[in-house]
Amino acid sequence: MNADMAIGIRLAVGRGMGSRLAVVRFVLVVLDIGLCVAVLLFAAAAIDTIGSSSDREAARAPVLDKRAGVTPLSLVNISSAYRGSSISGRQVRGGPLSPVPPGVPAIPGPGEVFVSPELARLLDSDPALRARFGGTRAGLIEPSGLVDAGELYFYEGVDRLPDDRDITTAYAFGDERRGGTTPAEMILVSGVAVVLLAPLLVFIACVGRLGGVERDQRLATLRLLGATAPQVRRIAAAESLAGAVAGLAVGVAMFFAVHRRVDGLQVGNFRFSAADFVPPWWRFALVLLIVLVLVVGAVLLGMRSTVVEPLSVTRDSGAPMRRLRWRLLPAASGVAFLLPIALDLVHENKDVTMLVSCAIASALVAIPVLLPWLVERAVAPLTGGLPSWQLAVRRLQVDSGTPSRVVGGIAVVLAAAVGGQTIITSVAGLHAGTPDLSELQAHRLSGYTDGLYLLSAFTLLAAGASLLVLVVQQLGERRRAVAALSAIGVPWQVIGRSLLWQNLIPIGFGVLVANLAGAGLAVATLHVLGAPAVFDWRFAGAVSIGAVLTVCFATVLGIPVLRASARLDALRSE
Amino acid sequence: MTGALLAAVELHKSFGSTRALAGVSFSIAAGEVVAVMGPSGSGKSTLLHCLSGILAPDEGTVTYDGHELGRLPDAQRSLLRRTDFGFVFQFGQLVPELTCLENVALPLRLAGAKRKIAELAAVEWLERLGVADTARKRPPDTSGGQSQRVAVARALVTGPKVLFADEPTGALDSLSGERVLKAMTDVARASGTAIVLVTHESRVAAYADREVVVRDGRIRVSEWQ
Structure with missing residues (x-):
C-alpha cells in the first residue's frame, strides 16, 4: 500500500520535473487549484463577514x-x-x-x-x-x-x-428582530455561496482529471509490469493527491498573502476588515478536505468506466450520445422545490427561504449538467466551413466533454451573477421610496452588488486559469496530431483559430443558457418574494462579454505552447 | 510438449470479423530462445499476448508451469507478470517521468521491495546490460538503443522464467539492434530465462535456438537452428 502511494507521488513529482511542457502543465495545475482554494477560503470567511456585520447591526438596534x-x-x-x-x-x-x-x-x-x-x-x-x-x-x-x-x-x-x-x-x-438578515438577503447569501463553490469545484474536478491519455499509458505500463487493478487505482489516486496537496499549499499561501492586504480594502461601499476574514479552523479544514476528496474522487470516478490492461486502456463509453433523461433531474428538482410555494402550501418565511435556496442551487447545478448534452447535440450536425472551424467542430464531435465542463462552470457563475443582480436591482427598486428601508439595508444591498461583481471576477479568473490548463494539456496530449497538421502545411494560426473555436462554441451556448437561466431564476425567486423583476441588461452584457473575453484570453495564452507543439520534431518516434 | 515450461494448445482468437489465430499450438522449454516469425498481420503478436496471459484466447488453452492461465484470476495473472514473466516491446514501454534506474527498479517496488534494495538490484542489471551511465537520465534523454537495453534490464530484474519480446529492435538501426539482441539473449541464457522473440526479420531470428513461422493465424514452419 505504502509502496503504491510512494510510486504515485514519485510519478507526480516526475511529471513536474520532466520536459518543459510537463513543467508548465504541472505548475499551471497547481496554480489553478491554488487559486480555486484561495477563493474558496475567502468564501468560507466571507460568510462570517456578512454574518458578523449583520450581527453588529443587530447588536446596535x-x-x-x-x-x-x-x-x-x-x-x-x-x-x-x-x-x-x-x-x-x-x-x-x-x-x-x-x-x-x-x-x-x-x-x-x-x-x-x-x-x-x-x-x-x-x-x-x-x-x-x-x-x-x-x-x-x-x-x-x-x-x-x-x-x-x-x-x-x-x-x-x-x-x-x-x-x-x-x-x-x-x-x-441588541434587538435581533431588527437589522438582521432578511429572507431575500438570506437567499442571496446562500445563492452566492453556491455560486462560488459549485463552479470552482467543477474546475478543480476537471483540472484534477486532466492528463488522462498520458496517465493511461503510464498505468498500462504498470499493469504490464504486474501491478494489479486495485494497485493501479491506488497509484493513480496518490499521483493526483500530490498535485492537489501542492495546489492546497499554494492556495493557503495565496489566502494568507492576500488576507494581510485585504484590511481596509474598499469595494464600493463596503470596507473589508482583516479580522473578519478568518474562517473558523473547522471550515478551513473542511475546504481543504473537500478539495482533496474532490481531486482524488474525480480521478477514481473517471477510472470507474476505464479498464486498464497491460497493452491498452479501454473506456466503457456507454451510449454513443449523452443521455438527456438524468441530466434533466436537477432542473426538474429545481421546479419541484418551487411548487409548494407556487401552490401556496408553505407560509413560514424560513421554509420559503429554504425552498427557494434549494431551487436556486438545483437550477445552477442543472447548467453544467445540461450544457455538455446541449453542445454535443448542437455540434453533431455541423459540417464544412473554414479549415479552422472544421477542425474545431470535428474535435468537439469526438470529445466535447471537458471544454463543456469548464465552460459549464463559467456559465454557472454567469447565471448566478445575472440572477443575483436582477434580484438585487428588483428588491432595491421595490424598497425605493419605502420609508422603513433603513440606510443599512440600502448600504448592504449595494454591498451585495459590489460583492457580486468581485466574486464573478474572481471566479472568472479561476475559470480562465482552468481553461488555460485545459488548452495546454490538450496540446500536450495531441502533440503528434498538431505536429502532423503542421507537417502537411497547416499554418499554426489555423490550428490556433480552431482551438479558439473549440472553446468559443461551448461558451456561446454557455452565455445563452446562463442568461436565460439567470433571468428565469430571478423571475421565479422574485415571484416568490412578491416583487416584479427589473432586469439589469448592462450588467448581464458586461459579465457575458467578460466570460467570452476570459475564454479568448486563456486560448491566446496557450499559443506559445501551440507553436512549440507544432514543431516537426514532435513527430520523431525513436 | 513434455518438459515445456509454457505451452499453448489449439489457440483461436478473433477481433470482430478478423481472425488472428486459427488453431495455433506452441511450446517453449525452460531457458530456450524461440523466434516467432511472420509477416505483418500474421498473428504473431496476438500469439505472444495470449501466451503471456495479457489476452484471453477465444478457444484453446495456455499452460504455464502446470497452471492454465485462463483459469487464473486477474490478481494471479498480475502476480505472474510481476514475478515470472518479463516484457520488452518495440518502444514506449518505459515510464518517461521516472529515471532509467527507477524504471528498472519499478517491478521490484510493485512487488513490495524497499526502494534502496530495488535500486541496488536495478544498478546491477543496468551494468549487466551496459547502460549503467543512463541510471540518472530519463528515457527521453537516452538513445533508442539505450532505452531498449534499459527495458531489457527492467524485464529481467525480477529474474523471470520467460521473457516476451515483441519486435524489440524494430525501432532501432541495425547496429543498435544487434547490441540489444546480443545483450538480451546473452543475459537471458546466463540466467536460464526462456525468450519468446517475435520478429519479422531473419537476422533477429538468428539469435534464437528455434524459430516458428506464423502465417494467417497458423503455424506453418517450425525448425531447429
Whole structure:
C-alpha cells in the first residue's frame, strides 16, 4: 500500500520535473487549484463577514420594550450625504441608568461626539465637514459598534432632540428582530455561496482529471509490469493527491498573502476588515478536505468506466450520445422545490427561504449538467466551413466533454451573477421610496452588488486559469496530431483559430443558457418574494462579454505552447 | 510438449470479423530462445499476448508451469507478470517521468521491495546490460538503443522464467539492434530465462535456438537452428 502511494507521488513529482511542457502543465495545475482554494477560503470567511456585520447591526438596534429600572435612551437617527458616501449616526439623550450602545464606553454628554475611525479621518482632513459636527470629540467608536470598518458613523450627545423627527426610546440594545438578515438577503447569501463553490469545484474536478491519455499509458505500463487493478487505482489516486496537496499549499499561501492586504480594502461601499476574514479552523479544514476528496474522487470516478490492461486502456463509453433523461433531474428538482410555494402550501418565511435556496442551487447545478448534452447535440450536425472551424467542430464531435465542463462552470457563475443582480436591482427598486428601508439595508444591498461583481471576477479568473490548463494539456496530449497538421502545411494560426473555436462554441451556448437561466431564476425567486423583476441588461452584457473575453484570453495564452507543439520534431518516434 | 515450461494448445482468437489465430499450438522449454516469425498481420503478436496471459484466447488453452492461465484470476495473472514473466516491446514501454534506474527498479517496488534494495538490484542489471551511465537520465534523454537495453534490464530484474519480446529492435538501426539482441539473449541464457522473440526479420531470428513461422493465424514452419 505504502509502496503504491510512494510510486504515485514519485510519478507526480516526475511529471513536474520532466520536459518543459510537463513543467508548465504541472505548475499551471497547481496554480489553478491554488487559486480555486484561495477563493474558496475567502468564501468560507466571507460568510462570517456578512454574518458578523449583520450581527453588529443587530447588536446596535434599539429594544423598544419597556424594562424595569432602566432610564430609556432617547435617540434620533440622522443621515446625510457626503461626496457620494452616506454619513449616519444618532443624536442621543439619556441619564446614568440609560443603556449604552455597543462600541462606545459611555453615552456622550451634551456637546460630545463619538465618531467611527473613518469619519474621524474625514473630519481631520476636511474643515468644512468638521464645521458640521460642532461637538467635542469624546473618542472613537470601536469595531463592535460598526457594521464595517469603513462605516461613517457617529453618536452625538444633545440637550434636546429635534422636534420634527421620530424619537426612538431605547431600553436596551441588541434587538435581533431588527437589522438582521432578511429572507431575500438570506437567499442571496446562500445563492452566492453556491455560486462560488459549485463552479470552482467543477474546475478543480476537471483540472484534477486532466492528463488522462498520458496517465493511461503510464498505468498500462504498470499493469504490464504486474501491478494489479486495485494497485493501479491506488497509484493513480496518490499521483493526483500530490498535485492537489501542492495546489492546497499554494492556495493557503495565496489566502494568507492576500488576507494581510485585504484590511481596509474598499469595494464600493463596503470596507473589508482583516479580522473578519478568518474562517473558523473547522471550515478551513473542511475546504481543504473537500478539495482533496474532490481531486482524488474525480480521478477514481473517471477510472470507474476505464479498464486498464497491460497493452491498452479501454473506456466503457456507454451510449454513443449523452443521455438527456438524468441530466434533466436537477432542473426538474429545481421546479419541484418551487411548487409548494407556487401552490401556496408553505407560509413560514424560513421554509420559503429554504425552498427557494434549494431551487436556486438545483437550477445552477442543472447548467453544467445540461450544457455538455446541449453542445454535443448542437455540434453533431455541423459540417464544412473554414479549415479552422472544421477542425474545431470535428474535435468537439469526438470529445466535447471537458471544454463543456469548464465552460459549464463559467456559465454557472454567469447565471448566478445575472440572477443575483436582477434580484438585487428588483428588491432595491421595490424598497425605493419605502420609508422603513433603513440606510443599512440600502448600504448592504449595494454591498451585495459590489460583492457580486468581485466574486464573478474572481471566479472568472479561476475559470480562465482552468481553461488555460485545459488548452495546454490538450496540446500536450495531441502533440503528434498538431505536429502532423503542421507537417502537411497547416499554418499554426489555423490550428490556433480552431482551438479558439473549440472553446468559443461551448461558451456561446454557455452565455445563452446562463442568461436565460439567470433571468428565469430571478423571475421565479422574485415571484416568490412578491416583487416584479427589473432586469439589469448592462450588467448581464458586461459579465457575458467578460466570460467570452476570459475564454479568448486563456486560448491566446496557450499559443506559445501551440507553436512549440507544432514543431516537426514532435513527430520523431525513436 | 513434455518438459515445456509454457505451452499453448489449439489457440483461436478473433477481433470482430478478423481472425488472428486459427488453431495455433506452441511450446517453449525452460531457458530456450524461440523466434516467432511472420509477416505483418500474421498473428504473431496476438500469439505472444495470449501466451503471456495479457489476452484471453477465444478457444484453446495456455499452460504455464502446470497452471492454465485462463483459469487464473486477474490478481494471479498480475502476480505472474510481476514475478515470472518479463516484457520488452518495440518502444514506449518505459515510464518517461521516472529515471532509467527507477524504471528498472519499478517491478521490484510493485512487488513490495524497499526502494534502496530495488535500486541496488536495478544498478546491477543496468551494468549487466551496459547502460549503467543512463541510471540518472530519463528515457527521453537516452538513445533508442539505450532505452531498449534499459527495458531489457527492467524485464529481467525480477529474474523471470520467460521473457516476451515483441519486435524489440524494430525501432532501432541495425547496429543498435544487434547490441540489444546480443545483450538480451546473452543475459537471458546466463540466467536460464526462456525468450519468446517475435520478429519479422531473419537476422533477429538468428539469435534464437528455434524459430516458428506464423502465417494467417497458423503455424506453418517450425525448425531447429
